[in-house]
Amino acid sequence: MSLKDFFKGLFGKDSQEPRICKKCNEEIKYSDLKANHIICPKCNAYMRMNAFERLEAICDAETFSPVDEELTSNNIINFPEYDEKLEKAKKATGLNEAVVCGTCSIGGKKTAIFVMDSAFMMASMGSVVGEKITRLFEKATTEKLPVVGFVTSGGARMQEGIISLMQMAKVSGAVKRHNDAGLLYIPVLTDPTTGGITASFGMLGDIILAEPKALIGFAGARVIEQTTGEKLPKGFQRAEFLLEHGFIDAIVDRKDLKDTLSNLLAIHAKA
Template sequence: MLRDLFFKLNKKANDKKEEPGVSQNSESIITKCPNCKKILYSKELYKRLNVCSNCDHHLMITSTDRMEALLDEGSETPLFEGITSVNPLDFPNYESKLESDKVKTGLNEAVIVSEGLIDGAPVVIAIMDPRFRMGSMGAAVGEKLARAFNHATEKKLPVIVFTASGGARMQEGIISLMQMAKVSVAVERHHNAGLLYIAYMTHPTTGGVSASFASVGDINLAERGALIGFAGRRVIEETIKEKLPDDFQTAEFLLKHGQLDEVVDRRDMRDYLSRILSMHSEVR
């Protein structure tokens, strides 16, 4: 019926507070913007990289669609695709949840890594995907990211990481928390080799990811309207006993307070990154 034309979130997605988005394979005909409530044609929304034509709200975009939008056609070489999570702590139902997310997303893990070209400039790109375990960072995510930096260091390539994460993966306990240091060490090796790292934070970037490799880029960028922070707003307010500003923990708030270099519209991300890579190449 008519209601089936609309992009609807199921109860499970609503519980996770996930935003609707449109992928290349989406079967929805129209999508409702969660910000301004305007009804949008899904095919047109996809062409605009899931940016609302009415209010410029950035809806969720899949990691594979973002990678396709970034890299020169035919230049992508996927890396480390075989790395996936196990259940080191025998956490109840963890394996079934992983399998469910694999089926739902078509991904093996919450991050994809590829080597390719942006306007002819070689680069290694890692993109986290909040559809898979809310982009949480377990051992497999940490391993893929560490290998991405090590691979780039070996080949003397810049790295761009698009973060989108709820933080550490609770089902893996301390093993998950160890990934913060592990990836940060790989970032440092890459930095010591004189190579460029662009940290590009998208919605949401929180917890251990925001407190580690997401915040230590040579250039720190963020997507418009992205939620970025460590602890939740309510936790902070209850701790400091103060009301926080309405725009607290948004990309725009962080830019205003000197914690970001720029907030970039998603439709401009490829051109913006191309200019940075070009300038970096000339400096080198």
């Protein structure tokens, strides 16, 4: 299935509408934004990409094939307002859940790929997000494929209580089995990556890439400020801060991501 066919019908709202840059508040024509990798042409802020835009930018044309797209979340602990939130998120994004999984080629190398979409409940991880990513790693392990993951998330999904916390262990286990089979995993951390996702598969790559200025951390900055009374240093929890402290391998400009991934996949390809 082509990427366009897959997403056709998924998008309830017109993704061609102009968007407002949250940094400079300018309204940007969609065609201008698209031509500039969804980076604001006025102030160069990296605006958040939806799953469709990311897959289109990274996958070789017509190579993406989705898996487990039909899985949807249930209100397993009967949490207040969760059903409504899920419905709203589905409508707003045209997605069934906060992660899209599948296989594709990147620079001619076949790979498993997952893309999280922060427009769906801040891409928080409940049981379906955990299950889909786990299944993708298991599939990649069986089929001897590398995994590339575009990570963004507010953390574990509160509305699923302890079940969502346990997804951190579940996914980490699947990443380990994939690793133990000698296979490559590259997470690309995008804005924002926080909480339980940083504390699980976000930080478990062979090579960890990040987009410039992406917020990446475990505890929330405001929580730290309130708890400790300390003033946060400039650039705290930004990708550059993590690079400086040795927790990510490289920061890659969005326009270079596909080439960098293609290159890394080729370097790690087994003869």
